[in-house]
Amino acid sequence: MNRSQKNIALLIGALCLCCFPLTAKAIALKAATPNRTEVPCYEKYELTLDLHTDAKNPFDPDEIDVEADFTGPQGLHFRVPGFLYQPFTTRMQGNEEQMVPTGAPVWMVRFAPNRVGRWTCRISAHDASGTVVLPLLHFTCVPSSSPGFIRRDPHNPFLFAYSNGKPYFPVGEDMCWAGSGGSTEFNRWLADLSAHGGNWIRLWMFHWHHTDIEWSGPPPGEGEDRFIGTHGLGYYALDNAWMVDRILDLAAKYHVNVMLCLGTYGEFTTGGYFNEGMWAQNPYNAANGGPCQKPDDFWTNPIAQKYYQQRLRYLAARYGWRTNLFGWEFWNEANPPASWVQMMGDYLKGMGPDAGHPADPYRHLVSTTYGNPAIWQLPEVDFTMTHNYGTGNIPDWAPVVHTDALENRKYGKPHFMAEFGIDWRSSDAKYDPEGKGVNLHNALWSSIVSGDAATAMIWWWNNYVAPKHLYSLFDAPAKFIASVPWQEGTWQPANCDQPQTLGQKPVFYDAVFTPQLGWERSAENFTLTSAGTVIGGALPTYLFSPGKPDLRSVPTFHVHFSRPGRFVLHIYQVSNFANLRVLLDGKPVAEFDLPAAPPKNGQKPEYKETQFEPQYNIYLATYDKDYGIEVPAGDHTITLDVVDGDWLSLHSMILTNYLDGHYAPLDCYALTNGKMALLWVQNKAYNWLNVYENHPIPPVEATTTVLHGLPNGRYQVQWWDTITGKITGTTEVLCHDGRLSLSLPSIATDRAAKILPLNTTAHR
Numbered sequence: 001m002n003r004s005q006k007n008i009a010l011l012i013g014a015l016c017l018c019c020f021p022l023t024a025k026a027i028a029l030k031a032a033t034p035n036r037t038e039v040p041c042y043e044k045y046e047l048t049l050d051l052h053t054d055a056k057n058p059f060d061p062d063e064i065d066v067e068a069d070f071t072g073p074q075g076l077h078f079r080v081p082g083f084l085y086q087p088f089t090t091r092m093q094g095n096e097e098q099m100v101p102t103g104a105p106v107w108m109v110r111f112a113p114n115r116v117g118r119w120t121c122r123i124s125a126h127d128a129s130g131t132v133v134l135p136l137l138h139f140t141c142v143p144s145s146s147p148g149f150i151r152r153d154p155h156n157p158f159l160f161a162y163s164n165g166k167p168y169f170p171v172g173e174d175m176c177w178a179g180s181g182g183s184t185e186f187n188r189w190l191a192d193l194s195a196h197g198g199n200w201i202r203l204w205m206f207h208w209h210h211t212d213i214e215w216s217g218p219p220p221g222e223g224e225d226r227f228i229g230t231h232g233l234g235y236y237a238l239d240n241a242w243m244v245d246r247i248l249d250l251a252a253k254y255h256v257n258v259m260l261c262l263g264t265y266g267e268f269t270t271g272g273y274f275n276e277g278m279w280a281q282n283p284y285n286a287a288n289g290g291p292c293q294k295p296d297d298f299w300t301n302p303i304a305q306k307y308y309q310q311r312l313r314y315l316a317a318r319y320g321w322r323t324n325l326f327g328w329e330f331w332n333e334a335n336p337p338a339s340w341v342q343m344m345g346d347y348l349k350g351m352g353p354d355a356g357h358p359a360d361p362y363r364h365l366v367s368t369t370y371g372n373p374a375i376w377q378l379p380e381v382d383f384t385m386t387h388n389y390g391t392g393n394i395p396d397w398a399p400v401v402h403t404d405a406l407e408n409r410k411y412g413k414p415h416f417m418a419e420f421g422i423d424w425r426s427s428d429a430k431y432d433p434e435g436k437g438v439n440l441h442n443a444l445w446s447s448i449v450s451g452d453a454a455t456a457m458i459w460w461w462n463n464y465v466a467p468k469h470l471y472s473l474f475d476a477p478a479k480f481i482a483s484v485p486w487q488e489g490t491w492q493p494a495n496c497d498q499p500q501t502l503g504q505k506p507v508f509y510d511a512v513f514t515p516q517l518g519w520e521r522s523a524e525n526f527t528l529t530s531a532g533t534v535i536g537g538a539l540p541t542y543l544f545s546p547g548k549p550d551l552r553s554v555p556t557f558h559v560h561f562s563r564p565g566r567f568v569l570h571i572y573q574v575s576n577f578a579n580l581r582v583l584l585d586g587k588p589v590a591e592f593d594l595p596a597a598p599p600k601n602g603q604k605p606e607y608k609e610t611q612f613e614p615q616y617n618i619y620l621a622t623y624d625k626d627y628g629i630e631v632p633a634g635d636h637t638i639t640l641d642v643v644d645g646d647w648l649s650l651h652s653m654i655l656t657n658y659l660d661g662h663y664a665p666l667d668c669y670a671l672t673n674g675k676m677a678l679l680w681v682q683n684k685a686y687n688w689l690n691v692y693e694n695h696p697i698p699p700v701e702a703t704t705t706v707l708h709g710l711p712n713g714r715y716q717v718q719w720w721d722t723i724t725g726k727i728t729g730t731t732e733v734l735c736h737d738g739r740l741s742l743s744l745p746s747i748a749t750d751r752a753a754k755i756l757p758l759n760t761t762a763h764r
Contacts, residue, residue, distance in 0.1 A: 026129040027064075028052040032109070032121075032137060039119075040144030042112050042163070042323050047123070047137075049082065049107040055127045058084045058105075059236050059314060064127045068109040072141070073117035078361045081317040082109045082123070086227065086238040090183060090246075097182030099210070099239045104224040112321035112362065113141035114148065114163065149323050149362055150257060152382055156490050157412050159453050160365075160383075167486035170257065170326070170454035171444075171478045172200030173461045174419060177209035183246050189461065192471040194254035197478020200326060202259045202418065202457065203247060213241045214311055216283045233283035233290050233307055236314060248322055257326040259418075260319070262311075264332040268295035271615060273425065299340045309347050309359070316348065316360040327365030333387065338374035345380025352380075369418065376411045383414040383453065388518060389424035392431060393572065393651040396687035397422075397439050397456070398446035400516045402669055403538045405450035406493060414453030417443075422688060427463040431692050435468030439688040444477045445722055445752060449669045449680045451493045455481075476725030480752055489673035496679070498531035499664040499705040499744060507661035508562060513653045515541040521551050527558040528655065531663040532684070542649050545578065545642045556639045557653075561631050565657035567638050568628035569650055574607070576618040576646035582629055583639040590629050594648060596621035618646065626654075664703040666747060672709050677740075679707065679753040680722075686749040699748040707740040713757060719745060720752040732758070 030050040039045045047068070055064035066082030087103040113119055121137040148163025155161075160168045172193060178185035193201070207215040207230060214237070215230035227238040244260075251258045266276035284290035284298055284307070291303035298304050312328075319325055330336065330344060345351065345366050350358030365382040368375065376384045386404055394400060401417055408415040422431045422439055432439070443456040455477060458465060465471065511532050522540035529535065544552040559567070571580075574594045582590040596619035599605050610621035631638070642648060665684040670677055685697045717731045733740055733755075745751060 025052065025054055027054075027125055027127045027132055029123070029125045029132040029134055032123050032134055034137065034139060037139045039113055039139055039141050040146065041116055041141050042114060042146035042148050043144060044321055045111045045113060045139060047109040047121070049109065049123070049125075051082075051107040051125055053125070053127045054129070057234060058107075060234060060310065061313065064125070066107055066109070066123070066125045068111065069122045069124075070111055070113070070119055071121075072113060072119045073115050076115055078111065079357075080109060080111050080320075080361060081313055081359075082107050082125070083314055083317040084108075084227070084236075084238065085318070086224075086242065088239055088242045092184070096180040097184055099243060101225060101228065101239070105227060105238060110318065110321045112323065113139075116141050116143055146323060150326055150365060152365070152414060153487070155487065158409065158414055158451060158491065159486055160414055161487070165487065168199075168257075169481045169484075169486060170200035170416070171474055171481060172198045172202075172256070172455065173457050173465060174459050175201035175461050176204040176261070177206055177211065177462075179462065182210065183243065183250065185462070186247050187250050189466055190250055190254045190256055192466070193474065194256055196471040196474040197482075198471070198474050199255060199478075200257050200259070200454065200457075201251065202261060202329070203244075204261045204264065204332065205244065206264065207240075210240050210243050211247070213237050213244075213314070214283060216281050216285075216288045230283075232288065234310065236311075241318060244319070248319065248324065252322070252324045255324075257324045259326040259329055260315070261329040261332050262315070263330065263334065265334040268298065268334065299337050305340075305343065308344065312344065312348055313359045316362075320360050320362050320364065325364055327367060327382065328360075329385075330366075330368040333369055335370055336368060336375075338372070338378060341368055341375050342378050342380050345378065349380060373411075376408075376413070381413070383416075384408050384411050385416060385418040386518075387419035388417055388516070389419070389421045389459075391425070391572070392423045394422070394514050394516065395689035396442055396684075398442040398667060398669075398682055398687075399514075400538075401443050401446040401452070401456045402450040402667075403516055403534070405447065405452045407537055409451055409493075416447065416452045416454035417456040419459045420456050421459045427460045428458070428688075429460070429464045429468060431688055432464070432468070435470060436691055437468070437470040437473045438686065438691050440465070440470060441473050441722070442682065442687065442750070444473065445680050445682075445750065446669060448477060448481060449671045449678050449752075451491065451671060476720070476722050479725035480720060480754075483754070484678065485673075489675060491671050491673045494670040494672040494677055494710075495708040496668040496670040497706040497708075498529075498533060499666045499668055499681070499700075499703040500662050501664045501700075502702045502704065505661070508657045509659040509661065511655045511658040513539060513655070515539040515650050515652070517541055519551070522553050522555055524553045525556050525558070528653075528658075530560060530562065530658060530660040532659055532665075539653070540650070542647050543578070543580070543640055543642045544647045545645045547646060551647075552642075554639060554641045556637050558635075558637055559631070559655065559658075560635050561633050561655075561658060562660065563633050563657050565631055565655060566628045567631050568626050568654040568656070569640070570626050570652045570654065571623045571648055572651045573649045574621045574623055574645075575616075575648070578642050578645040578648040580627070580648065581641045581643050583637075583641065584629060584631065585636055586639070590627075592627050594621075594623065594645075623648075624651070628654075631655075664700050666700055666703060666705075666744070668705055670707055674709070674711070675757060676715075677707060677710060677755040679742075679755060680750065681705075681744055681747055681753070682750040683747045697748070699746045700744075701746050703744045703747070705742050705744060707742060707755070708738055710735045710738065710740055710755070711757075712736055712738070715740065716756050716758055717742065718754045718756065720754070722750050722752050 032047040035046040070078040085108045086105040153159040153161035217230040220226040220231045270277035348360045447456040517538040523537040526536035577595040580592045607621035
């Protein structure tokens with residue numbers, strides 16, 4: 001070796017000493033201590049590892065990768081990552097719950113065996129210094145009463161079931177965070193929900209409330225507390241991760257399943273009505289050291305995608321063994337591209353390019369909000385969800401839930417309304433100060449008989465349901481649901497004729513149709529019947545101009561006026577300005593110019609008030625005013641076209657002299673599996689608005705309806721009290737030519753019914 005070569009060698013050696021100090025130690029994996037050696041099927045097998053590594057970031061599998069390979073009876077094989085864990089306890093400091101560490105961080109492996117018999121486990125660990133492998137471990141899986149993990153029902157694509165085939169119909173509410181009381185509040189709410197038949201909640205992993213494991217913060221320091229709190233992208237808060245464990249443990253104690261929502265739209269926005277915009281603090285933001293210059297980069301940046309998958313891997317390793325983990329919801333009300341949802345679904349489930357290597361070997365359910373047709377059609381997405389709110393303008397959520405359920409059956413997957421409320425801006429307590437819970441009650445019952453896979457989930461859990469003591473409203477729906485043989489056949493919505501009043505003289509009333517559709521493109525053809533029903537889907541709340549081509553439709557309403565009347569729009573808000581053209585039978589008959597900006601000539605504006613929206617550089621005006629046209633008797637079409645401007649919103653459509661008095665003011669929803677049927681009949685006047693305004697709600701007497709879709713024969717009708725969950729009476733009826741005629745009892749509020757072939761009346 002010449003002098004030059006020696007100098008180069010010395011230089012390389014010096015660099016190696018700088019980059020890899022002599023104090024660096026080889027990875028050491030000395031032991032794995034199990035929590036037990038006999039494990040009930042679907043329960044936790046936990047290994048505590050004696051592992052030492054000099055990896056700087058223990059959450060990055062490129063630096064330190066711990067894996068456990070499990071082999072079970074008949075060649076079953078699972079690969080589960082290890083994860084870093086730290087134990088904590090809680091204490092109350094005044095009214096605030098605090099987490100206190102009770103030990104140092106330690107590596108763990110968690111696993112839930114799914115088959116009785118002998119299992120083996122081989123643990124390996126790898127870092128920059130090399131790979132170590134422990135000797136084979138053995139344990140035995142023994143029988144248990146656990147039904148297993150929650151899946152899509154293999155026999156009914158619209159419902160859920162456990163691994164063992166037992167039906168699972170979620171009954172519950174959103175329970176996304178707690179206040180200063182932390183897990184003590186969750187304990188109280190979960191106990192109350194469970195005591196009244198509830199079995200499902202939705203939990204946000206949200207940094208404001210100690211359940212988000214990754215958010216901006218100072219880099220981790222040294223010592224046992226270095227991973228307490230958030231420390232930026234790629235580092236996880238072990239205290240918050242422990243709190244999620246605690247909440248999931250509490251839920252399991254009360255037999256409640258949990259949908260984990262992993263993020264919310266505010267992480268990509270600024271400002272907002274609730275000041276929920278958090279992009280400035282988002283660890284993915286380049287200003288905080290992240291890879292994204294702007295929010296939309298998150299969906300396409302490869303580094304951002306890798307960090308998100310890294311977090312999914314940690315979550316699946318830590319929580320995936322839990323059978324009460326209902327599923328993963330990637331986002332709350334964000335708008336991810338379908339390609340991103342597919343990528344993350346593939347990563348979790350081991351599909352597509354990740355085939356055979358699932359991050360979640362238990363394959364929990366996967367979904368997200370908001371969805372769209374491209375997302376809902378993905379095989380990686382297991383169920384569909386919607387969120388629906390008003391502004392205090394929708395008097396009843398029963399028809400909203402019903403229409404929503406029918407609209408989403410086209411995807412062939414389980415569906416439910418995962419959030420709803422009377423007003424997105426404030427708690428339902430504002431509209432129900434006495435805590436009667438009429439809107440919650442109606443939404444629960446409507447969802448059961450409309451084809452949903454779960455009850456509609458109310459949003460206002462902490463400032464309405466709990467303080468108003470409304471958990472008892474879940475009792476009767478839960479009892480009714482438990483009495484239904486969901487595993488027998490495919491349940492589908494059934495046609496039920498609009499109930500008619502016996503002996504009613506010809507008379508006509510005004511019809512009020514309430515828009516239900518949110519910020520999305522509506523259908524273009526609707527029929528408004530003289531019975532007060534809508535054919536064609538949810539009525540549009542928003543009418544968009546050509547400036548919003550992705551949302552714009554030009555709706556046409558098919559109507560039949562038995563006598564002359566008026567078609568009246570109650571316009572609520574206008575953005576920027578809107579030029580609304582109304583066509584009768586295809587010909588323009590009215591045009592309304594609706595500006596949102598203050599008049600320049602000092603004239604009095606038509607709107608009630610307006611405000612400037614600086615983020616959009618436009619005015620938003622509240623009109624709260626009627627605009628209408630005259631309509632002659634007969635069949636007609638009415639078309640609404642915002643030909644210029646931005647958009648307007650509708651509170652209602654009023655058709656005068658339109659409702660046929662022969663039809664009873666009842667809504668009737670039904671579900672059948674082709675052998676039996678479920679029915680819910682509601683007095684239309686029984687809604688939160690009439691209760692709030694103290695309007696009388698007269699009972700509806702002497703009415704009949706016809707149910708379609710059952711085989712001919714004799715049936716028993718069980719009438720259920722929707723508050724007590726008890727059967728109040730039975731009758732026998734005949735079905736002839738597929739038509740089952742029913743004489744309805746007096747309907748003061750609502751009634752439910754089960755219609756059973758007489759040879760299957762044992763289903764109770």
